[in-house]
Amino acid sequence: MKSIVELSDVKVSYSGGLLHRAPKVDALRGVSIRINRGERHGLVGESGSGKSTLGRVILGLVRPSHGSVSVAGFNPFSLSRSEKLEFRRRVQLVFQDSVAAFNPRLTIGKSLGEGLKIHNICKSSQRPDRIAMLLEAVGLPQEFSDRFPHQVSGGQRQRVNIARALSVEPDVLIADEPVSALDVSIQAEVLDLFEDLQQEFNLTTLFISHDLNVIHEASDYLWVLKNGEIVEKGGTKQIFSGPEHEYTNLLLASLPGQGLETVC
Amino acid sequence: MADPNTKRRLLLSARDVNVSFEVANGIVEAVRDLSLEIFAGETLALVGESGSGKSAFAKSILDMHQPPFTRRRCVIQGEIEYHRASDVLQLVGADGKTMRAVREKEIGMIFQDAMSSLNPVIRLGKQVYEALSYVPIEPSKRWLQVSEILNEVGLGGTRYSRAFPHQLSGGQRQRAMIAIAAVRCPSLLIADEPTTALDVTVQAQILSLLKRVQASSNMSMLFITHDLGVVYDVAERVAVMCAGRIVELGNVSQVFGDPQNAYTRTLLENRPGPTRKRKAKVARA
Amino acid sequence: MSHSSPFSGNSSFWKYFQGIKPDRVWVCSVLLLGIVLLGLLAPVITHIEPTTVNLLARSKPPVWYEGGSWYYPLGTDNLGRDMLSRCLYGIRTSFGIATLGLIFSAILGVSIGIIAGLVGGYADELLMFITDVFITIPNLLLLLAGIVLLGTEIWVLIVMIGLIRWEAYARIVRGQVMALRELGFIEASHVLGASRLRIAVAHVLPNLISPLTVILTLSFPSVLLMEAGLSFLGVGVQPPTPSLGRMIGSGRDYLLDAWWMSGMPSIVIVSITLLFQLIGDGLRDKLDVRLDG
Numbered sequence: 056m057k058s059i060v061e062l063s064d065v066k067v068s069y070s071g072g073l074l075h076r077a078p079k080v081d082a083l084r085g086v087s088i089r090i091n092r093g094e095r096h097g098l099v100g101e102s103g104s105g106k107s108t109l110g111r112v113i114l115g116l117v118r119p120s121h122g123s124v125s126v127a128g129f130n131p132f133s134l135s136r137s138e139k140l141e142f143r144r145r146v147q148l149v150f151q152d153s154v155a156a157f158n159p160r161l162t163i164g165k166s167l168g169e170g171l172k173i174h175n176i177c178k179s180s181q182r183p184d185r186i187a188m189l190l191e192a193v194g195l196p197q198e199f200s201d202r203f204p205h206q207v208s209g210g211q212r213q214r215v216n217i218a219r220a221l222s223v224e225p226d227v228l229i230a231d232e233p234v235s236a237l238d239v240s241i242q243a244e245v246l247d248l249f250e251d252l253q254q255e256f257n258l259t260t261l262f263i264s265h266d267l268n269v270i271h272e273a274s275d276y277l278w279v280l281k282n283g284e285i286v287e288k289g290g291t292k293q294i295f296s297g298p299e300h301e302y303t304n305l306l307l308a309s310l311p312g313q314g315l316e317t318v319c
Numbered sequence: 320m321a322d323p324n325t326k327r328r329l330l331l332s333a334r335d336v337n338v339s340f341e342v343a344n345g346i347v348e349a350v351r352d353l354s355l356e357i358f359a360g361e362t363l364a365l366v367g368e369s370g371s372g373k374s375a376f377a378k379s380i381l382d383m384h385q386p387p388f389t390r391r392r393c394v395i396q397g398e399i400e401y402h403r404a405s406d407v408l409q410l411v412g413a414d415g416k417t418m419r420a421v422r423e424k425e426i427g428m429i430f431q432d433a434m435s436s437l438n439p440v441i442r443l444g445k446q447v448y449e450a451l452s453y454v455p456i457e458p459s460k461r462w463l464q465v466s467e468i469l470n471e472v473g474l475g476g477t478r479y480s481r482a483f484p485h486q487l488s489g490g491q492r493q494r495a496m497i498a499i500a501a502v503r504c505p506s507l508l509i510a511d512e513p514t515t516a517l518d519v520t521v522q523a524q525i526l527s528l529l530k531r532v533q534a535s536s537n538m539s540m541l542f543i544t545h546d547l548g549v550v551y552d553v554a555e556r557v558a559v560m561c562a563g564r565i566v567e568l569g570n571v572s573q574v575f576g577d578p579q580n581a582y583t584r585t586l587l588e589n590r591p592g593p594t595r596k597r598k599a600k601v602a603r604a
Numbered sequence: 605m606s607h608s609s610p611f612s613g614n615s616s617f618w619k620y621f622q623g624i625k626p627d628r629v630w631v632c633s634v635l636l637l638g639i640v641l642l643g644l645l646a647p648v649i650t651h652i653e654p655t656t657v658n659l660l661a662r663s664k665p666p667v668w669y670e671g672g673s674w675y676y677p678l679g680t681d682n683l684g685r686d687m688l689s690r691c692l693y694g695i696r697t698s699f700g701i702a703t704l705g706l707i708f709s710a711i712l713g714v715s716i717g718i719i720a721g722l723v724g725g726y727a728d729e730l731l732m733f734i735t736d737v738f739i740t741i742p743n744l745l746l747l748l749a750g751i752v753l754l755g756t757e758i759w760v761l762i763v764m765i766g767l768i769r770w771e772a773y774a775r776i777v778r779g780q781v782m783a784l785r786e787l788g789f790i791e792a793s794h795v796l797g798a799s800r801l802r803i804a805v806a807h808v809l810p811n812l813i814s815p816l817t818v819i820l821t822l823s824f825p826s827v828l829l830m831e832a833g834l835s836f837l838g839v840g841v842q843p844p845t846p847s848l849g850r851m852i853g854s855g856r857d858y859l860l861d862a863w864w865m866s867g868m869p870s871i872v873i874v875s876i877t878l879l880f881q882l883i884g885d886g887l888r889d890k891l892d893v894r895l896d897g
Contacts, residue, residue: 101518102489114795143797156788160810166789169806170796209369223796234591238368239545243589265518268592295593309523312548316594318576 058125059227059259060090060113065122067108067283082108083119084283090259090276092226097274097291098263099306105283106263110229113261114148127226144174147225149216151232156216157204163190163215164200170223189218192255193248210241214248221256228253230273231263246272267306271295279303327358329402330507330539331380336397336411338375338384338563349375351563353397357507362533362540364550364571366586367560373543376560377509380410380541381426382418401425401507423453427500431512433492437484443495444469444480450499468502471535472528490521494528501532507539514549526552547590551575559583629886636879639872643695650686654693655844658684663862679864681855687868694848694869697841699876701758702828705765709827710820713770714812717777718804721785732778735771743768743830751839761840765827773819780815781808814891822884825877832873848873 067083082105090096100106111117112124115131124131127145134142150156157166167186171177177185187197193214204212213233220228230249234242246269253260262273270277270291277294279287279302287300298304338350350372357363365373378384384393399410401421408417430436438446447465456464469475472494484492493513500508510529514522530553533540542553550557550571557574559567559582567580578584589595642649658680665672666679666687678687720731750764784790784807793803832849834840841847843854848869855865 101520116791116795140797143795146795148792148795150788150792156792158789158793158807158811169793169798173797173802219792219796239547239591240368240585240589242591243595246591266591267519268590271593272591272595305520309520310548311519311522311526311546312551312590315548315551315575315590318551318572 057092058089059092059127060088060261061123061125062086062088062109062112063123065109065112065119065124067105067112067117067119081283083112085122086280086283086285087122088278088285090227090261092259093257094259095253095273095275096259096261097270097277098261098280099265099267099270099277100280101265101306103282104280106265106280107231109280110148110231110261110263113227113229114146115142140174144170144223145225146227146229147220147223149213149220149228149230149233151235154204154209154212157212159204161203162200163202163204163207166204167200167215167219167222170219174223176223185222189222190215192221192252193218208241209237210244213237213241213245217245217248217252221252224256226259228258228260229263230260232265233262234269235264235266242269249273267295267310279306327360329356330359331357331402331541332398332400333376333380334398334400336376336379336395336399338372338379338396339394340375340384341392349563350379353560353563353565355558355565355568357539357541359506359539360533360537361556362542362554364542364544364554364557365560366544366547366550366557368545368586370562371560372563373560374511375563377428377511377541377543380509381422381428382410382413424503425505426507426509427503427505428509428511429493429496429500429513431515433489433496433513434484436496437492439484441483442480443474443482443484443487444477446495447480447498447502450502454503464502468498471532472498472501474498488521489517490525493517493521493525497525497528497532501536501538504536505538507541508533509541509543511543512545513542515544515546522549529553547575547586559586627886629883629890632879632882632886636876636883639695639876639879640699642692643699646689646692646696649692650689652686652689654685654689654846656685656689660684663858663865665862666864666868678868679862681851681865682858682862687864690846690851691848691868691872694846694851695872695876697845697847698828698831698849698873701761701765701831701841701847702824704762705831706769706820706824706827708762708766709769710773710816712766713773714777714816716770717774718781718808718812720774721778721781722800722804722808728778731774735774738767738771747830747834748839751834756839756842758841761831761834765830768830769823769827772823773816776815776819777812780812784808784811818884818888818891821880821887824880824884828873828876828880 065083065086066081069080069082086109088109098106098109108117112119113126113131115126118132127142129138129142131142157163164183164186167189168182171182171185172179183200186200190197190199195211195214195218199207199211199215207215216233233249234245237245249260250273252258260273262270264270264273274291277289277291278285279294279300281302287294287298287303294303295307298307333356334354336350336353337348340347340349353372353376355363365377367373375384378388379395380399383389384391384395395411397411401408401410403425408421410418410421413421444465447469448461451461451464466475466480469480474480474491474494479487479491484495487495496513513529514525517525526549529540532538540553542550544550554571556569557571558565559574559580561582567574567578567583574583575587578587661676661680662684663682664676664680664684667674667677672679676686676688678691680686681690716731716735720728746768747764750767751760754760790803790807793807798806831840831847832852835847835849836853838853841850843850851869852866852873855862858865
């Protein structure tokens with residue numbers, strides 16, 4: 056199988072600007088990752104582990120200081136103008152914070168239409184139909200198109216968030232803590248939706264989260280990140296049943312409510 | 320099943336508590352007809368999703384819906400009685416003097432956001448020391464007590480007592496908050512989502528610290544959380560809240576093992592993780 | 605279950621008062637609009653030219669004084685020119701210069717602020733360095749230098765006022781843009797493939813409108829006063845064109861005998877300034893804008 060995301064020995068370090076010399080922070084220290092087309096990957100780590108940075112490297116938003124990146128056949132850091140547009144269409148992102156992820160002055164329909172407009176996905180006359188289709192795909196009624204982001208609930212907004220990412224028909228979807236801000240019952244709905252859409256659109260997904268339970272549902276392959284390094288990788292089920300690295304072990308042991316299942 | 324009523328001393332009892340807020344376009348009834356009891360030495364978890372009213376109730380115990388804590392108009396109705404060794408205090412509508420006495424000696428509170436609960440310009444040791452300023456003990460013994468409690472929460476040594484809050488990690492700040500709350504030896508600690516902002520490994524440490532502190536001082540705890548796993552780890556009894564009401568109340572093993580209420584069942588079934596049963600795919604037209 | 609609301613006792617009472625409470629912003633806006641209309645309709649309201657000299661009717665008092673007449677309701681100045689007419693035409697001049705100057709500085713400041721905030725990096729540091737340099741130059745010195753070099757034409761005044769004000773807007777807008785940039789929707793748009801220009805026009809600018817409205821409203825009085833101050837010093841609008849500042853300046857020698865020569869234009873300036881300030885304050889509360897750049 057051909058890999059669609061390939062990172063080898065990627066290092067990222069943040070430093071201050073021209074006039075403000077801040078100490079250098081190593082966010083990633085030599086990370087190599089391979090994701091094949093159509094697979095569901097999970098990336099788990101605690102705060103400061105560099106998991107969000109890794110997602111942003113794949114999206115071409117953070118330039119690594121070392122190593123090579125290849126996503127959907129492109130190097131996101133040396134793209135021509137036309138390639139850039141094509142790359143943006145094929146790699147998409149679902150955010151964590153669903154409130155700030157939308158322009159408060161645009162209706163949901165307008166927000167969903169932006170990607171269609173930029174990439175000329177369809178004729179402008181067909182756009183409303185297309186937006187209705189997208190809303191339907193994430194289980195929302197057509198009327199949502201006229202609402203503003205603050206007029207819908209958190210779970211609904213996160214569905215719109217997913218719809219916006221899907222609007223440009225991407226191959227790769229990076230989801231950065233997409234359910235962390237949601238209530239448990241809504242988390243479950245969004246996770247189910249995610250799984251459905253992954254199959255329906257034949258997406259390659261990288262699901263980034265700090266929550267092992269969430270990751271367990273959303274991935275078949277798992278990468279465990281600690282202090283900018285991958286400490287364990289493998290099948291999600293294998294890692295959950297027999298973690299090899301002591302850090303993974305600690306993460307699993309720290310999960311609250313061990314034994315709650317036996318009571319239920 | 321042991322009945323706590325017969326064995327333990329009643330510490331706090333709430334009867335038919337209603338909490339309403341005035342908002343721009345009307346009134347929000349955050350808590351409706353809530354009744355519960357907390358006994359000495361036990362941990363009661365108040366669990367619910369966002370907007371269920373669990374925090375609104377906790378804050379109404381300490382009358383924290385009034386200025387300077389908030390600018391919104393709020394009305395609390397019902398009875399919240401706090402049972403001291405000698406007398407019973409009515410906390411709803413209590414005067415400032417009573418509330419101060421309760422906050423200083425009887426009930427402590429810790430929050431999710433430890434950073435904003437700590438004064439950024441005062442060293443940690445001094446902040447813990449100031450928490451003791453109303454407690455009638457000899458000044459010479461105060462610093463001893465401060466270093467003792469800091470040792471107990473794992474922040475021993477001058478390295479921590481001379482540190483400013485921003486120099487501490489999130490977990491250490493929450494430890495500091497626990498020290499500040501526990502140093503006065505309150506009979507009841509209200510913990511409002513104290514581990515929600517923390518990493519899972521740090522959360523495990525803080526939970527075990529809370530349990531240790533509670534055991535050593537025979538403190539009761541009202542633990543507010545949205546995480547059923549955390550409830551299972553820390554609490555003996557649980558009250559499940561939904562839309563301002565308690566929908567189920569009982570021992571943790573009982574409620575989780577045989578939930579009587581549909582909402583409790585939904586919460587339990589929807590916990591993400593290996594055991595969740597996926598619902599059938601949503602049919603689309 | 606019928607559960608009576610704890611607010612029901614006085615909620616209708618409250619609503620009643622909130623219903624009829626005249627909104628400060630609206631009242632002030634209407635009053636201000638009235639003043640602007642007075643200026644615009646000056647030729648209709650008064651038939652006396654502001655520059656017509658009547659040496660027989662010098663320093664006549666307003667109508668409510670003994671010796672005043674309805675022909676000159678606000679009296680005349682030391683050359684017998686109608687004060688009412690001069691005040692109305694003065695509103696035109698002063699308001700026009702202040703508005704155009706403000707628009708010029710807003711365009712300059714907002715563009716630079718958006719570029720600095722959105723592009724970041726070296727462009728940001730360079731633009732903010734230039735801004736800092738401009739802030740250190742004393743305003744009056746810059747104004748006087750410009751007037752000495754370019755003359756006292758009205759467009760020179762407008763440009764110079766613009767050049768003095770822009771740095772404040774650039775700083776505030778940059779701050780707002782930096783804060784906006786942290787919000788997910790700017791990044792979402794970027795990931796969708798939007799160009800920087802598109803992000804600036806479709807996402808940043810609309811979200812700047814509320815803070816900008818407040819900033820511009822609050823800074824209008826100081827621009828108006830700047831023009832008035834320059835004219836008062838004699839380096840602003842040149843005679844015989846009536847300007848409120850110039851009128852105050854030329855009336856100061858007659859303060860004891862004919863206070864209305866300085867007093868009438870002063871009242872106009874104070875009213876305009878006060879109204880703008882009240883509107884700006886009200887808007888800031890209404891739009892919930894925090895001005896920290």
